Amino acid sequence: MGRQRTPEGPPPAPAVQKLRIRYAKRGRLRFSSTRDFSRALERALRRAGVPMAYSAGFHPHPKISYANGAQTGAASEAEYFEISTTVRVDPDKVRAALDAALPDGLDIVEVVEAQPGALADRLQASTWRVEFRTEEPGVVAAAVEALMSAERAEVTRTFKSGPKTFDVRAAVLSADVSGATDPVYAIMHMVVRHTTPAVRPDDVLTALRAVAHFEPLTPPLVTRLSQGPWDDARARVADPLAADEAVAGT
Numbered sequence: 001m002g003r004q005r006t007p008e009g010p011p012p013a014p015a016v017q018k019l020r021i022r023y024a025k026r027g028r029l030r031f032s033s034t035r036d037f038s039r040a041l042e043r044a045l046r047r048a049g050v051p052m053a054y055s056a057g058f059h060p061h062p063k064i065s066y067a068n069g070a071q072t073g074a075a076s077e078a079e080y081f082e083i084s085t086t087v088r089v090d091p092d093k094v095r096a097a098l099d100a101a102l103p104d105g106l107d108i109v110e111v112v113e114a115q116p117g118a119l120a121d122r123l124q125a126s127t128w129r130v131e132f133r134t135e136e137p138g139v140v141a142a143a144v145e146a147l148m149s150a151e152r153a154e155v156t157r158t159f160k161s162g163p164k165t166f167d168v169r170a171a172v173l174s175a176d177v178s179g180a181t182d183p184v185y186a187i188m189h190m191v192v193r194h195t196t197p198a199v200r201p202d203d204v205l206t207a208l209r210a211v212a213h214f215e216p217l218t219p220p221l222v223t224r225l226s227q228g229p230w231d232d233a234r235a236r237v238a239d240p241l242a243a244d245e246a247v248a249g250t
Contacts, residue, residue, distance in 0.1 A: 003124045003229070006100070011056055012054045012055070012056055012060060012088065012091045013054075013086040013092075014045065014053070014054065014083065014084060015053035015063060015084035016085065016087060016088060017054075017067040017084065017088050017089065017113065018082055018083070018084050018085075018112055018113070018114040019082065019083050019084075019085065019089075019091060019094060019112065019113060019114060020080065020081075020082050020111070020112055020113070020114045020115075020119060020240075021080065021081055021082070021083065021095075021098075021108060021110070021111050022078060022080055022110040022111075022241060023079050023080075023081070023102075023106060023107060023108050023109055023113060023214065024075075024076060024077045024078075024079065024106075024107045024109055025037075025070065025074075025075055025076045025079060025102075025105065025190060026075055026105045026106075027075075027105045027107060028105060029103065029104075029105030029106050030073060030074060030075040030105075031072060031073055032072070032075070032106070032147065033072045034066060034069040037069075037079075037106060038064070038066070040102060040103065040106060041064065041081070041102070041103075042062060042064075042099035044098055044102045045062065045083070045098065045100040045101075048094070048097035048098045048100070048101040049083065050083070050089070050097070051085050051086045051087045051089065051096065052064075052083065052084070052086070053084040053085055053086050062083070063083065063084035064081060064082070064083050065082045066080075067080050067081065067082075067120045067123055068080070068120065068123045068194065068198075068227065069121045070224050071074065071200050071201070071202070073132045073222070074201060074222040074223065074224060075118045075221070075222065075223040075224070076223065076224040077223065077224065077225055077226070078126070078163060078224055078225065078226045078227045078228075079108070079201055079224075080119060080123065080227075082114060082119055082238065084184055084229075089094050091111040091112055091113060094111050095108050095109075098111075102133060103163075111240060112241045115241075115243065116171055116190060117139065119240065121230075122228060122229050122240040123194060123227050123228060123240055124193065124194055124228070124229050124230040124237075125173065125191055125192060125193045125194055125227065125228070125230040125237050126191070126192050126194065126224050126225075126226065126227040126237065127189065127190070127191050127224070127225045127227070127237050128188075128189070128190050128201055128222060128223065128224055128225065128238045129185070129187060129188070129189055129222075129223045129225055130179065130188040130189075130190070130201060130204075130205075130220045130222050130223075131180075131185065131186075131187050131220055131221040131222075131223075132185055132186040132187070132220045133185045133215050133218060133219070133220070133221065134185065134216060134217040134218045135185060135216050136177065136185075136186065136216070137177055137179035137182070137184070137185070137186040137187075139186070139214070140177045140186035140188060140214070141177040141186070142212065142214075143208045143211075143212035143214035144175050144176070144177050144188060144208070144212075146208075146211050146212040147169065147172070147175070147204075147208055147211050147212060148169075148172070148175055148209055149167050150211050151169065152167050152169050152170070153167065153168045153169040153207035153210060153211050153224060154168070154207075154210075155168050155206040155210065156168065157197070157203065157206075159197070164197060166195075166197055166199075168199050168203050168204055168206075168207040169207065170193075170195070171192050171193045171194075171195045172190055172191070172193075172198035172199070172204065173189045173190075173191040173192065173193055173230075173235075174235070175188060175189070175190035176188070176189055176190075176193050177189075177190075177205075189225075190204065191237060192204070193230065193237075194227075199223045202222075205220070226238075226239075227240070228240035
């Protein structure tokens with residue numbers, strides 16, 4: 001067995017600061033995947049001059065971690081990632097520089113220093129807006145009522161490991177329907193708890209078809225409005241970038 005090689009040169013500079021960042025996917029950029037965004041982000045970090053920390057080894061990578069990205073095709077006002085830097089930086093300056101370096105539609109909304117603990121653990125539920133541009137509000141409301149009245153609503157989705165059947169209803173914490181005007185169409189707002197496997201908006205649409213035989217004439221426009229800790233006392237999704245005491249409501 002040959003000797004194990006070690007990378008030549010000095011080790012990478014240590015990380016001294018971790019930033020948590022919220023960004024939005026808007027307009028046509030809602031069709032960008034997490035992989036598309038990661039490539040655009042790495043280019044933007046270089047252009048913005050952010051002093052990134054890198055992993056060790058023969059193929060160092062910038063220290064970036066992503067959490068619970070929305071499915072391709074869904075717009076979002078609440079996507080999150082973390083970066084580590086080798087010198088302390090001003091979060092507001094990083095926000096402005098990084099936002100300017102990314103294409104329009106991938107917009108940096110907020111940058112803060114990371115609180116202790118894993119970001120993924122703070123993303124417990126999401127609020128979604130689903131716009132049915134070709135459906136009457138009453139029709140959608142009846143279908144949503146049927147779903148919320150059901151004890152279970154099982155759907156099957158194919159994963160890398162094969163097809164898996166799971167219950168959608170238990171993950172939907174709340175759902176209601178309102179109407180838009182000029183033209184008239186239906187808007188569903190729902191809160192979905194993050195589960196394993198994750199219940200996505202298209203799973204809810206599949207459940208509406210199975211439970212209420214409802215299928216929209218055209219695909220709805222789906223937007224994630226927020227995601228974060230589930231505040232059971234207030235029945236709302238809290239801000240994952242807030243301090244722990246603010247999240248807890250104390």
